[in-house]
Amino acid sequence: MSPERFARINEMLDNRQPDLTLCLDKVHKTNNIAAVIRTADAVGIHQVHAIWPDLDMRVSGNTASGSQQWVKTIRHDHMDEAQTQFRAQGMQILATNFSEDAVDFREIDYTRPTAIILGNERDGVSPEGIAAADQHIIIPMIGMVQSLNVSVASALIMYEAQRQREAAGMYGQRRLDEDYCQVKLFEQGHPIYAKACRRKSIPYPKVDALGQIVADAAWWERMRSPQKAVK
Template sequence: MKEFKSEKRLNKIVTTLKQRQFDLMVVLENIHDPHNVSAIFRTCDAVGIPKVSLVYTIEKFPKIGKKSSASAFKWVEREKYKSIESCYDELRKNGFKIYASSINNDSKNIYEIDLAEKVAIVLGNEHRGVSEQAARLADERIVIPMFGMVQSLNVSVAAAIILYEACRQRIVKGKYNNSHISESELERLIEQWCSK
């Protein structure tokens, strides 16, 4: 399939795959608005996140259009879970530390934690936030510092702030300079992406 792509397009695919951060994940729990989901997927693609976990136990799974996601759904894989426990179990089995975004007195400031290690960021519903269970079962709860009267941000804005802090830390540590996967896996993904 590679032979059917222009050199410029093939180079873009290869470069993007080499910079994918396979040790950075996002979990979306019951996020209702498809525009918020789309915006988060665009940010995930922009910072190099290869896969998003979707946990829908209350809300219906949102319908996402290609236009609103700006085709990010094409480049960011998604996996669905029916419970937060099964999602967390899979993440822990793969060595991820889990950080749930939650406004609590014991939540850690995002600028004081290491987001360059193998981490999953959990974001919750627009009105309820992450579930009590998602917060309790996480390794840590994290918060974006805010200094105004209103103590909340749109979930897609919060996602962008947290993920770009992760991106900044990873740039400093040179994590975008080298591929995180084997040559054979890289070749497999290049072929897969060339057929999209």
């Protein structure tokens, strides 16, 4: 791994925000899903959630520009599953929804642990998502259209969250689990060895402070040995 590559991955890990997430409520258009994930990566969101009860989610690699390698998508069959996970992490739950109690999305304190529910292209947030929210938010609009594309709406909200968190000094300090960071450093810094480990069922080694593999002679011997054919 080059020093530049190693530094870039570490910078990404240092800026990830594990207590800020999105929940896509039955969003089904792959180009929108991929665009949301791409923006999530850009603002340092560690993972997104998706309510997807019927079909397997597929992300367009071209639209996501590889960001799905860095942002994990957690699938749920029902909103209750996602809500339970958000509550367990002490998150405030927001939902984009036109209601009497909705507030301008910029009035929210995003420095708090936060989950943001965004609805699908046709129906918006589901009744279950609306009920799960602590607060409804809206993006003020003074034109003729009444709503934005979900990927555009999510980008506006995510960048407001980033603005607030940056001002509060919440970036540049690593808050991710070290085991996860080691996996990412190895997989993305040494992809050929990582692929070989998966193929040969060899445990991942550690990566040192310079980005180099730390492994004993037995590990290297297993790595060099030809893969045995499966009978």
